[in-house]
Amino acid sequence: MYHYISAPPTPNDRLRYNLSVxxxxxxxxxxxxxxxGYTTISLYDLYAHLKDGAPLPPKPVVLTFDDGYLDAYTEAFPRLKARKMTGTFFIVTDFINFRNPNHLTWAMAREMAEAGMSIEPHSRTHPDLRNRSHNFLVWEILGPIEQITYYAYGERRRPRFFCYPSGQYDDHVIRFLKTVDIWAAVTTQPGLxxxxxxxxxxxxxxxxxxxxxxxxxxxxxESV
Ligand SMILES: [Zn+2]
Known part of the structure; x- marks a missing residue:
């Protein structure tokens, strides 16, 4: 799990520092x-393996990048592409819709998707999704799924994976994800x-x- 691929602008900002490689x-x-000897795979590859037994390469690894920062395009994407690796980018769609200069544009997201990267939803505005109404989850989860389908994937496919904002969720959110055909979701809890x-x-x-x-x-x- 990566966030920023850039040095933090101010080293005293501890929160940003720990999110910045x-x-x-x-x-x-x-x-x-x-x-x-690792091979990068997508969450689609992982899911096909678990669901249908599709083969995986030896030592598969999924690289994820949260929040859709501009450096996902300027720093992470070219380095992955040069090595024929793939990454999964979880984007916050209103940062893109309102043209936040620190975030991707839809054109960038589309270029990345066309080059084999996964663009998947991380909500519309990055709120805490716990204890929310059904309508709130429609706005924050279904909206981004539809926008990514249209703007990033050109309606050729739709996202199937979700990343909880700040890793927070409750049973209601999980039930909602199942009703909108999201296949799996990632947290910030460590594990392999x-x-x-x-x-x-x-x-x-x-x-x-x-x-x-x-x-x-x-x-x-690895045992080292
Ligand atoms: Zn996030």
Whole structure:
């Protein structure tokens, strides 16, 4: 789980600092994944494997990027593309709709999707989704699904995965995701085991800035 692929503008901003992996470090991570024999896959690949037994490459790994920051396009995307790797980008659609300059544009999201990246919803405005009405969830979850279908995937497919804003959810949100045909959702809880049984609470390993090779390998579940 990545957020920003850029150095934080102010090093004293601890929250932003911990969400920011500088591009040079990100490149080292990709090099290490290749050296250790990992193959990046999409959540679609993972789901097809769990559901239908579709084969996966040895050492599969899903790289996720939250919030749809501009550096997903300027820093992460070109480095993934150059290595023929894939990434899953969870976007907050109103940041795009209102042309927030720190976020992607729909043209960028579409270009990334056409180059084999997954563009999936992370809500409309990034609210806490717990204890909300049905209508609120329609606005925050179904709206983004429809916009991504149209603007990023050109109506050739629709998103099937969801990322809870700040990792927060309740049973109502999970039930809602099932009714709108979302197949699985990711949290911010750490872990390495993903099954159909825990599909609406899939764990992710948080990549922090300044990790050394050993720490990064441990995150992958390597015994080092
Ligand atoms: Zn987020």
């Amino acid at each position: 500088p591009p040079a470090e990100f490149e080292l991570h990709l090099d290490m994944l290749q050296r250790l 085991v993903h099954t159909l049984q825990n599909a609406y609470t899939w764990s992710r390993q948080r990549v922090l800035p300044g990790m050394n090779a050993k720490q990064f390998a441990r995150l992958l579940g």
